[in-house]
Amino acid sequence: MITLTINGLEVQVEEGTTILQAAKKIGIDIPTFCHDPRLVPHGSCRICVVEVEGARNLQASCTTPAAQGMKVTTESDVVVESRKGVLDLILANHPLDCLTCQKAGRCTLQDLCYRYDIKESSFEGERKEYEIDDSNPFYYSDQSKCILCGKCVYVCSQLQGTEAIGFAERGFTTHIATPFDKGLEHSTCVSCGNCVAVCPVGALVPKSKTKFRYWETKPVRTTCSYCGVGCQMDLLVKDNKIVEVLPADGPSNHGLLCVKGRFAYNFVGHPDRLKTPLIRKDGELVEASWDEAYDLIVSKVNEIKGEFGPDAIAGFSSARGLNEENYLMQKLMRGVIGTNNIDHCARL
Amino acid sequence: MTNSIGDVKKADVIFLTGSNTTENHPVMGAQIRQAVKNGTKLIVADPREIPLVRDAELFLQIKPGTSVALSNAMINVILEEGLENKEYIENNTEGFDQLKEVVAKYTPEAAAEICGVAAEDIRKAARLYGGAGVASILYCMGITQHHNGTENVMSLSNLALVTGNLGKEGSGVNPLRGQNNVQGACDMGALPNVFTGYQAVNNEAVIKKFEAAWEVELSNKPGKTVPEAIHAVEADEVKMLYIFGENPMVSDPDQHHVETALKKAFLVVQDIFLTETAELADVVLPAASYAEKDGTFSNTERRVQRVRKAVDAPGVAKPDWVIIMELMNRLGYNKVYNNIEEIHDEIRQVTPQYAGISYKRIESNGIQWPCPNEEHPGTPTLHVGKPSRGLGLFKPVEYVMSEELVSEEFPVIMTTGRILYHYHTRSMTNKTEGINKIAPDNFMEISGSLAESLDIADGEVVRVHSRRGHVEVAARVTDTIEDNVVFMPFHWADGANVLTNGDVLDKLSKTPGLKVTGVRIEKIS
Ligand code: SF4
Ligand code: SF4
Ligand code: SF4
Ligand code: FES
Numbered sequence: 086m087i088t089l090t091i092n093g094l095e096v097q098v099e100e101g102t103t104i105l106q107a108a109k110k111i112g113i114d115i116p117t118f119c120h121d122p123r124l125v126p127h128g129s130c131r132i133c134v135v136e137v138e139g140a141r142n143l144q145a146s147c148t149t150p151a152a153q154g155m156k157v158t159t160e161s162d163v164v165v166e167s168r169k170g171v172l173d174l175i176l177a178n179h180p181l182d183c184l185t186c187q188k189a190g191r192c193t194l195q196d197l198c199y200r201y202d203i204k205e206s207s208f209e210g211e212r213k214e215y216e217i218d219d220s221n222p223f224y225y226s227d228q229s230k231c232i233l234c235g236k237c238v239y240v241c242s243q244l245q246g247t248e249a250i251g252f253a254e255r256g257f258t259t260h261i262a263t264p265f266d267k268g269l270e271h272s273t274c275v276s277c278g279n280c281v282a283v284c285p286v287g288a289l290v291p292k293s294k295t296k297f298r299y300w301e302t303k304p305v306r307t308t309c310s311y312c313g314v315g316c317q318m319d320l321l322v323k324d325n326k327i328v329e330v331l332p333a334d335g336p337s338n339h340g341l342l343c344v345k346g347r348f349a350y351n352f353v354g355h356p357d358r359l360k361t362p363l364i365r366k367d368g369e370l371v372e373a374s375w376d377e378a379y380d381l382i383v384s385k386v387n388e389i390k391g392e393f394g395p396d397a398i399a400g401f402s403s404a405r406g407l408n409e410e411n412y413l414m415q416k417l418m419r420g421v422i423g424t425n426n427i428d429h430c431a432r433l
Numbered sequence: 434m435t436n437s438i439g440d441v442k443k444a445d446v447i448f449l450t451g452s453n454t455t456e457n458h459p460v461m462g463a464q465i466r467q468a469v470k471n472g473t474k475l476i477v478a479d480p481r482e483i484p485l486v487r488d489a490e491l492f493l494q495i496k497p498g499t500s501v502a503l504s505n506a507m508i509n510v511i512l513e514e515g516l517e518n519k520e521y522i523e524n525n526t527e528g529f530d531q532l533k534e535v536v537a538k539y540t541p542e543a544a545a546e547i548c549g550v551a552a553e554d555i556r557k558a559a560r561l562y563g564g565a566g567v568a569s570i571l572y573c574m575g576i577t578q579h580h581n582g583t584e585n586v587m588s589l590s591n592l593a594l595v596t597g598n599l600g601k602e603g604s605g606v607n608p609l610r611g612q613n614n615v616q617g618a619c620d621m622g623a624l625p626n627v628f629t630g631y632q633a634v635n636n637e638a639v640i641k642k643f644e645a646a647w648e649v650e651l652s653n654k655p656g657k658t659v660p661e662a663i664h665a666v667e668a669d670e671v672k673m674l675y676i677f678g679e680n681p682m683v684s685d686p687d688q689h690h691v692e693t694a695l696k697k698a699f700l701v702v703q704d705i706f707l708t709e710t711a712e713l714a715d716v717v718l719p720a721a722s723y724a725e726k727d728g729t730f731s732n733t734e735r736r737v738q739r740v741r742k743a744v745d746a747p748g749v750a751k752p753d754w755v756i757i758m759e760l761m762n763r764l765g766y767n768k769v770y771n772n773i774e775e776i777h778d779e780i781r782q783v784t785p786q787y788a789g790i791s792y793k794r795i796e797s798n799g800i801q802w803p804c805p806n807e808e809h810p811g812t813p814t815l816h817v818g819k820p821s822r823g824l825g826l827f828k829p830v831e832y833v834m835s836e837e838l839v840s841e842e843f844p845v846i847m848t849t850g851r852i853l854y855h856y857h858t859r860s861m862t863n864k865t866e867g868i869n870k871i872a873p874d875n876f877m878e879i880s881g882s883l884a885e886s887l888d889i890a891d892g893e894v895v896r897v898h899s900r901r902g903h904v905e906v907a908a909r910v911t912d913t914i915e916d917n918v919v920f921m922p923f924h925w926a927d928g929a930n931v932l933t934n935g936d937v938l939d940k941l942s943k944t945p946g947l948k949v950t951g952v953r954i955e956k957i958s
Contacts, residue, residue, distance in 0.1 A: 313732050345856055363714075364716055417757050425655055
C-alpha cells in the first residue's frame with residue numbers, strides 16, 4: 086500500500102493505482118475526456134491534469150501512478166488555467182449549437198465549459214466541416230463535433246472487438262471514420278452502440294424517434310430481455326415512454342450492450358400491443374373483459390378436468406417470463422390443476 | 434453454465450462449438466474476443482464459418498451433427514499422446530476403461546472422414562485443448578438440437594473430464610442459454626419432471642415437501658414436454674393448452690403439424706402481441722412486457738438479477754404473475770400475493786439454491802446460485818473440487834448418423850440458427866425500424882459451388898423441400914458454408930420450421946433434431 090495526499094486529504098491505495106483512481110476513492114472529482122477504466126490508458130486529452138508537488142509539469146492523472154508521499158492538488162490555479170486552455174482549444178473548432186444539440190445535458194464538454202466558465206473560444210479557429218454520416222439506422226456520426234478523445238475507436242477495437250472504425254487522415258482533418266471513409270452502412274459495424282455510449286460529446290448520437298432532453302428522463306436499472314447474457318442497462322423514461330437505453334456496468338456486461346438490448350426497445354410501447362383480452366366468437370377473436378375471459382377458461386378447465394382428468398390439460402411456460410412467473414405457472418399447473426404437464430421452450 | 438461469463442478471460446484455450454456467440458450472445462462474444470486479444474487461444478468447430486473464426490487459432494468446419502466423432506477423436510489423440518490428466522482421472526472419475534475402449538476406434542483419420550475435416554486439424558485441436566493449463570468448452574444449440582444432442586454433450590464432458598478441465602475458474606463445460614430466462618424457467622421447475630431447483634416430481638419426499646408448502650395434493654407422474662404435448666393433442670389425450678409467452682407456431686419444428694394441434698385444442702395464449710400462435714387461440718390474455726413489471730431473471734451464468742418497472746402496461750394488460758394468480762384464485766386456490774417479492778420469498782423457501790437470494794441483496798448486483806443462505810456470497814463456479822455427483826462418470830458414446838442424412842431425395846443438409854438482429858420469432862425485434870432495415874427478410878445461405886451447380890444466383894428466390902413441406906426463400910451465396918450444407922435462420926414464420934423434423938427427438942432431453950434437416954433445393958423458373 087502507498088499513502089499519498091490529495092487536496093490535503095490522505096489516501097491509501099495499492100501500488101499501480103493512478104492518481105485519478107486514488108482521487109475517486111475519496112470522492113474527489115477530476116474531469117476526464119479520453120479516460121475509460123476498461124481501456125488501455127492512452128492519455129491524450131490532458132483535461133485531467135493535476136499538480137504534483139515537486140514535478141516540473143502538470144501530470145495527466147489518468148496515466149500517472151500514485152507514489153508514496155506524493156502531494157497532489159487537483160484544482161489549483163495552474164491546473165484550472167491549463168484545463169481552461171484545453172477547453173479553449175477544443176471550442177476553437179466546435180460548433181456551439183448546444184441549444185439544439187441532442188447531447189445537451191449528457192455532454193462532458195458542456196459540463197466542463199460551465200464548470201470552468203468558458204463561454205467561447207479566444208481563437209479565431211477554422212471550423213471543421215464534415216458531412217454527417219447517418220447511414221447507420223441507429224446512430225449518426227457528426228465529426229464536426231468530435232474532440233478526438235479516441236474512446237469510440239478503442240471501445241470498438243479493445244472491448245467490442247469489431248474494429249469497424251479508426252482515425253482517418255492526420256493533423257487538422259483527423260477524424261473518426263470507417264476504412265476509406267466509406268460510411269457506417271458499408272462497414273463491419275454491428276450497431277452495438279458501445280462507441281455511442283462512451284462519446285463524451287455530440288459526435289456519436291443515437292437516432293431518436295422522440296424529442297427529449299436528458300434531464301427530463303428518469304433512468305430505470307433493469308436486465309435486458311433478449312439473450313441469456315443478462316446485460317444490465319438503464320431504460321431512460323420520459324412521460325411513460327422509453328426514449329433511450331443506456332448500458333450499465335453489470336457483472337456480465339461491464340458497460341457493453343448489443344444492438345438488440347441497446348436499440349430494439351420499440352416493441353414495449355408499440356401500437357400493436359395487446360390491450361384487452363380477446364375471445365373467439367363465431368370464428369373471430371373479439372374484445373372481451375377480464376371477467377369473461379377468466380370465466381371461460383375456468384369453465385373449460387373444470388369441464389375438461391371433470392371429463393378427462395387433469396392430464397388432459399398442458400401448460401407451456403415462458404423462457405422470457407420472470408422467475409416468479411415461471412414459478413407461479415408451474416404451481417398453477419401442478420398445485421391447482423393437478424398435472425405435471427408443464428414445460429417451456431428450453432430446447433428450442 | 435458451470436462457470437461465469439467473465440471466466441472466458443481466464444482460460445488459456447477456449448473450445449467453442451455449436452455456438453455463434455457474437456450473434457446469439459453478442460456481449461459474451463465480445464468478451465471472447467477480449468480474451469483472444471489477451472492471449473487466449475480459440476478453437477472453433479462449426480459447420481459455418483462464423484464471425485469468431487476470424488479470431489480463432491484453429492477452425493474445424495465439421496459437418497452438422499458429427500460432434501461425437503470429433504470429441505471422441507480428440508480424446509483418442511489426447512490419450513495417444515499422453516495429454517490426459519492422470520491424477521484427475523484416478524481421483525475424480527469412474528468408467529475410464531470403457532471410454533478408452535470406445536474412443537480407440539475414433540482415430541483422427543476415421544473421424545476426419547465422418548466430420549469432413551483434416552485429420553491433422555483434429556490432432557492440432559486435441560493438442561491445443563489437451564495441452565492447455567486452463568481450458569473451457571462453450572457450446573449452444575448447435576450441440577443440443579440433434580437427435581443425439583445429449584450424446585454430443587456427454588462426449589464434450591468426457592473430453593473435459595479426461596483433461597481435468599472442470600470445476601476450476603475458467604474451465605468447465607458451458608452451455609450458453611439462448612433466451613434471456615431459459616435458465617430461470619428451468620430453475621423454477623417449468624419442466625415436466627421437476628419442481629423448482631430440479632427437485633424430482635417422482636420423489637416422495639419432494640412431493641411431501643411441496644404438498645406441505647402449497648397445501649395441496651400433487652401428482653408424482655412426470656408430465657409431457659412441449660413436443661409430447663403437441664403430439665398428445667393430435668392423439669386426443671390433451672384437450673386444452675395454456676401457452677404463456679411462447680410462439681410455437683414459429684419456433685417449433687414441423688409447423689404444419691403444430692398448427693393442426695393448436696387448432697384442435699382449446700387454446701389459451703397469454704402474450705404481449707397477437708403472435709402467429711395467439712391468432713389461433715380461443716382466448717387471448719394481454720400481458721405486460723418486461724419493462725412494465727418488477728421481478729427477476731436468471732442469466733446463463735446462474736445470476737439472479739432484478740427487472741424493474743419503467744412504464745405502465747397498455748390498456749388493461751396485466752403482469753403475467755397477476756394473471757396467473759387471478760386464474761389460480763378463480764380455480765379455487767386462494768393464495769394472494771400482494772407484490773412479486775412475496776412470490777420470490779416463497780421460491781426461496783422451497784428452493785435451496787435460491788434460499789439466500791433476497792431482493793434486498795440483489796438491489797445493485799445479482800447473485801449466482803447456489804446460494805443456500807443470506808450469508809452465502811453465491812457460486813461463480815460449479816463443481817469446484819469435484820463434479821457435484823461425487824465421481825465424474827465417463828459415459829462413452831458412439832457417433833450415430835441422423836436418419837435425416839441418408840436420403841437421395843433430400844441430399845443437402847439444412848441447419849438452422851439465429852442472426853444478430855432478430856430474436857426468436859421476431860415478435861419483439863420486428864417492431865424496430867432499423868432492425869427491419871438491416872434484416873428485413875428470410876434468407877438461405879448456400880455455397881458458391883452448390884449455387885452454381887443448381888444455376889442459382891445470389892438473391893434468387895428458390896424452393897426448398899423437405900419431407901415435411903416446402904418454402905420459398907432468397908438464396909444468399911456465401912463462401913462461409915460448406916458445399917452440401919445450407920443455413921436458414923428460424924426467425925421467420927413460413928420458413929425453416931416448416932421444413933424441420935418434429936418427430937425425431939433426442940431420447941433423453943426430448944430436444945428435436947433441428948440442426949440437421951435433409952432438403953432438396955429447386956430452381957423456380
Ligand atoms: S456501433 Fe459497435 S461495432 Fe459499430 S462502430 Fe460502434 S462500437 Fe464499433
Ligand atoms: S467521436 Fe466521440 S468518442 Fe469518438 S473520438 Fe470523437 S469525441 Fe471521442
Ligand atoms: S444486450 Fe445483447 S448481449 Fe446483452 S443481454 Fe441483451 S441481447 Fe444479450
Ligand atoms: S482523461 Fe487523462 S488524458 Fe484524457
